[in-house]
Every structure is written in C-alpha cells, then in structure tokens.
Amino acid sequence: MIYNDTIVALATASGAGAVAIIRLSGKDAIEMASKNFKSVTENKTLNKVNTHTIHLGHIVDGQRVIDQVLVSVFKNPNSYTGEDVVEVSCHGSVYIQQEIIQLFLRKGCRMANPGEFTLRAFLNGKLDLSQAEAVADLIASDNEASHQIAMQQMRGGFSSEIAKLREELLNFASLIELELDFAEEDVEFADRSQFKELVERITFVLKRLIDSFAVGNVIKNGIPVAIVGEPNVGKSTLLNALLNEERAIVSDIAGTTRDTIEDELVINGIGFRFIDTAGIRDTNDVVESIGIKKTFEKIEQAQVVVYLFDADVISHDDKKSENIIIEIEKIKNKYPLKPLLIIANKTDKLTEDKKQSLNSILSKVEGSQYLSISAKSGKGVEDLKTQLLNFVNTGALKNNETIITNTRHYDSLLKAFQEIQKVKYGLETGLSGDLMAIDIRQALYHFGEITGEITSDDLLGNIFANFCIGK
Numbered sequence: 001m002i003y004n005d006t007i008v009a010l011a012t013a014s015g016a017g018a019v020a021i022i023r024l025s026g027k028d029a030i031e032m033a034s035k036n037f038k039s040v041t042e043n044k045t046l047n048k049v050n051t052h053t054i055h056l057g058h059i060v061d062g063q064r065v066i067d068q069v070l071v072s073v074f075k076n077p078n079s080y081t082g083e084d085v086v087e088v089s090c091h092g093s094v095y096i097q098q099e100i101i102q103l104f105l106r107k108g109c110r111m112a113n114p115g116e117f118t119l120r121a122f123l124n125g126k127l128d129l130s131q132a133e134a135v136a137d138l139i140a141s142d143n144e145a146s147h148q149i150a151m152q153q154m155r156g157g158f159s160s161e162i163a164k165l166r167e168e169l170l171n172f173a174s175l176i177e178l179e180l181d182f183a184e185e186d187v188e189f190a191d192r193s194q195f196k197e198l199v200e201r202i203t204f205v206l207k208r209l210i211d212s213f214a215v216g217n218v219i220k221n222g223i224p225v226a227i228v229g230e231p232n233v234g235k236s237t238l239l240n241a242l243l244n245e246e247r248a249i250v251s252d253i254a255g256t257t258r259d260t261i262e263d264e265l266v267i268n269g270i271g272f273r274f275i276d277t278a279g280i281r282d283t284n285d286v287v288e289s290i291g292i293k294k295t296f297e298k299i300e301q302a303q304v305v306v307y308l309f310d311a312d313v314i315s316h317d318d319k320k321s322e323n324i325i326i327e328i329e330k331i332k333n334k335y336p337l338k339p340l341l342i343i344a345n346k347t348d349k350l351t352e353d354k355k356q357s358l359n360s361i362l363s364k365v366e367g368s369q370y371l372s373i374s375a376k377s378g379k380g381v382e383d384l385k386t387q388l389l390n391f392v393n394t395g396a397l398k399n400n401e402t403i404i405t406n407t408r409h410y411d412s413l414l415k416a417f418q419e420i421q422k423v424k425y426g427l428e429t430g431l432s433g434d435l436m437a438i439d440i441r442q443a444l445y446h447f448g449e450i451t452g453e454i455t456s457d458d459l460l461g462n463i464f465a466n467f468c469i470g471k
C-alpha cells in the first residue's frame with residue numbers, strides 16, 4: 001500500500017505559539033515546497049538541495065510573501081514516514097499557519113488524517129505496529145512512569161522480544177511441516193526436547209508480559225485510590241491537602257460530599273487518581289444514599305482503599321470506636337485482596353491521654369497498616385504519600401522490564417498464550433504433527449498481530465484514528 005498523494009498538516013499544537021511547524025510528506029512534497037519557497041541565497045531551489053538540510057527563506061504565493069521561514073528537507077527513505085518530507089517552521093500565528101496550509105492544499109496537497117504520518121511510517125517499515133502505538137502513548141504520557149514505558153516500547157524493546165520468539169517458533173513450525181511431507185518415512189526434523197524447551201520459554205515470557213498488564217494499565221491510567229469513611233471525618237479535607245488546592249467543599253455538616261469527586265496527583269513519577277466519596281452511614285436521605293451506593297462502587301474500582309476516621313471522636317466514645325472496628329472488618333471481609341490503609345485523622349485535636357486510648361484502639365485493627373494524620377494542618381500527609389507508593393508494585397518499572405499497557409497487545413498475548421498451552425499439551429501427549437502445526441500457526445498469528453505482520457484495514461483504522469492530526 002504505497003500512497004500516491006502528498007499530505008500536509010500542522011505538526012505543532014494548534015493555537016498561537018512562538019514557532020509552528022507544518023509538515024508535508026509524499027512524493028511531491030519537495031517539489032511543492034520548492035515552488036513556493038524563495039531562498040535568501042540566490043539561485044537556491046529546494047529540489048536541488050541535499051537531504052537533511054535546513055534553509056532560510058520565504059514562503060511565497062506568487063508575488064505575495066506569506067512568512068519568513070526555515071525549511072527542513074528529508075529525502076526518502078531517511079525520514080519519519082519513509083517518504084520525502086518537508087518541514088516548514090514558520091512564525092506561530094494561527095493566521096500564518098492557516099495561510100501556509102491553505103497554500104499547499106491549493107497546490108495539490110491533501111489534509112492529513114489523524115496519525116497518517118505515523119501510519120505511512122508503519123506501512124513503509126520505519127516502525128512496527130507496537131512502536132507506532134507507542135508514539136501515541138508517548139505524546140499522551142504525563143508522568144515519569146508512563147513516559148518510561150512508552151519510550152521503551154517505541155525503541156522496540158517489546159517488539160524485538162516478541163519478534164524473536166515468533167521467529168524461533170516459526171522455525172519449528174517449518175520443521176514440523178516438513179516432517180509432514182515425509183510422513184511415510186517417519187522422520188523427525190524438529191527436535192522434540194528442544195521444542196519443549198522453547199515452548200517453556202515462550203510460556204514464561206508470555207506469562208510475565210500478561211502479568212505486567214496489571215501494573216501497566218494502572219500506570220497508564222493512574223492508580224485509583226478511594227478515600228472512604230463516615231461523614232465528617234475529613235475525607236474532603238484530606239483530598240484538598242493531597243492536591244494542595246481547595247478541590248472539594250469542606251464543612252462541619254455531616255453529608256457534605258454527596259457525589260464522588262476525583263482528581264489526579266503525580267507522586268514520584270507515578271500517577272494517582274484520588275476519589276473522595278460520600279461518607280458511609282445508614283441514611284434516609286435519598287440523594288445521600290445514592291452517593292453511598294456509589295462509594296461502594298468506587299471501592300470496587302479502586303486499587304487502594306484509604307479508610308479515614310475521626311481520632312478525636314473515637315478516643316472518647318467507646319461505642320463509636322467499636323463501630324469503626326466493625327466497619328473496618330466489613331471492608332476487609334468484602335475486599336480481602338484490596339490494599340487497605342487505615343488513617344486516624346484530626347490528631348491535632350488530641351490531648352496526651354486521648355493519644356493513649358487511640359493507640360489501644362489502633363492495636364485492635366490488627367493486620368492493617370495505619371497512620372495518624374491531621375488533614376487540616378497537613379501533618380502526616382507526606383507519610384501517607386510514601387505509604388501509597390509502597391502499595392504499588394514498581395519493581396518491574398525499576399528493573400526496566402517490558403510492561404504492557406495496551407489492551408490490544410494484552411488481548412493478543414492472552415490468545416497466543418492459550419495456543420501455546422495447546423502446543424505444550426500436544427507435545428506432552430504426542431499429538432500428531434499436522435494437528436500441532438495448526439496450533440503453532442495460530443500462536444504465530446497472534447504474535448504477528450502485535451507487531452503488525454498481520455493487520456487488517458479495520459485494525460489500522462482503529463489504531464490511527466486515535467492519534468492527533470499531524471503525527
């Protein structure tokens with residue numbers, strides 16, 4: 001699929017800026033730019049310059065000078081798209097950007113579709129599909145962790161891991177298929193013990209990649225942390241303290257927060273999404289009870305639960321403190337696998353003897369991690385952030401292992417894994433070569449889906465539609 005037309009788009013963000021870049025790609029890119037460019041150096045035309053050079057001059061439309069610009073020329077195949085590419089750096093006024101783009105459209109360029117430059121790069125073999133997808137992730141990355149993962153994927157760490165396994169598997173598939181041609185002679189070209197070893201290795205790698213999706217997914221989307229507890233204990237105050245802004249309304253009226261409020265915060269390069277919820281209690285207020293129902297839904301969706309209680313109330317009210325302990329046990333029973341952090345708030349109000357009784361209450365919530373803070377003064381909020389980081393398994397990230405963040409890859413890996421399990425079973429049970437070859441081909445198919453050896457127009461359309469125009 002080689003394109004005949006030349007595309008144009010603004011490569012920089014829309015709106016006014018110091019400089020804007022307009023990018024052209026396609027077989028007429030250099031010729032078109034050349035016809036509308038007047039170099040400051042006499043007798044210089046763009047269609048005669050060397051590749052990877054930059055030229056000062058003016059974009060002109062007949063006699064009319066539109067702007068003074070710098071033009072970069074990249075000749076195929078050594079460009080981002082693999083085609084001839086011209087980048088015009090102009091002054092960043094929206095008017096100038098539009099004038100230059102309109103000019104090239106009049107001269108026969110077509111407006112690029114979203115992601116079309118990267119699509120062409122993929123079709124010309126400049127990057128594989130998972131690398132192309134990483135370009136979009138890289139542009140979307142807004143913290144250290146998601147940046148690191150996208151960067152690694154774009155540089156081909158993941159692709160080469162998959163490609164290597166695919167190639168080894170392909171070798172065996174060929175050998176087994178060769179055996180089929182010599183069926184009468186009963187020969188074995190494919191060494192079964194070596195093949196078994198390969199299948200084990202592939203299983204191991206696939207499992208690691210599939211498991212990494214749990215981490216990758218939360219890193220990409222932010223780790224959801226639900227802040228829950230009875231009304232008036234200071235949940236909204238804590239959200240504000242974490243974000244360092246007055247995000248949620250705080251008041252001493254119980255039931256202030258009725259809907260859930262969410263906001264993001266990056267802690268040490270990892271994105272967290274904090275969810276302030278309506279206080280949990282039995283209520284007859286219809287609106288509030290809807291909010292409480294939502295609270296449980298939010299716990300369900302959260303990766304970490306922060307349970308807040310009012311240390312001041314607890315330390316002088318035995319009945320209340322008993323209730324709190326029951327409440328905590330309830331959450332633990334309902335969500336046994338969810339990391340739970342218990343927080344005593346309003347410790348600024350505590351006198352020395354109340355602190356004693358608080359400690360004895362906290363010792364009853366055994367097996368849970370707890371912290372004492374004052375959301376109002378901010379005391380202990382930094383410790384809370386440290387605790388939250390401890391909950392996140394960032395081991396894989398630190399070790400620079402490949403982490404899957406893309407649902408499409410996850411899907412293909414799962415399917416490849418299932419097929420490989422069939423192959424493994426076939427090997428153990430001495431399945432005939434022709435049947436085994438079918439399973440291997442299936443596994444190969446799913447590997448190929450990831451890197452783009454196997455694609456369909458629908459799939460490509462879906463992937464690149466999510467890009468911005470100009471990339």
Ligand SMILES: Nc1nc2c(ncn2[C@@H]2O[C@H](COP(=O)(O)OP(=O)(O)OP(=O)(O)O)[C@@H](O)[C@H]2O)c(=O)[nH]1
Pocket residue numbers: 230231232233234235236237238249250251252253254255256257258277278279280345346347348349373374375376377
């Ligand atoms: N002294 C003290 N007061 C606090 C602290 N945290 C919150 N408060 C006060 O407690 C009251 C309730 O705070 P909110 O943050 O609205 O409580 P909430 O848990 O969001 O309450 P609901 O939304 O009704 O469930 C407010 O008057 C806060 O100023 C604290 O650490 N120390």
Ligand SMILES: [Mg+2]
Pocket residue numbers: 235236237248249250256257276277
């Ligand atoms: Mg609130």
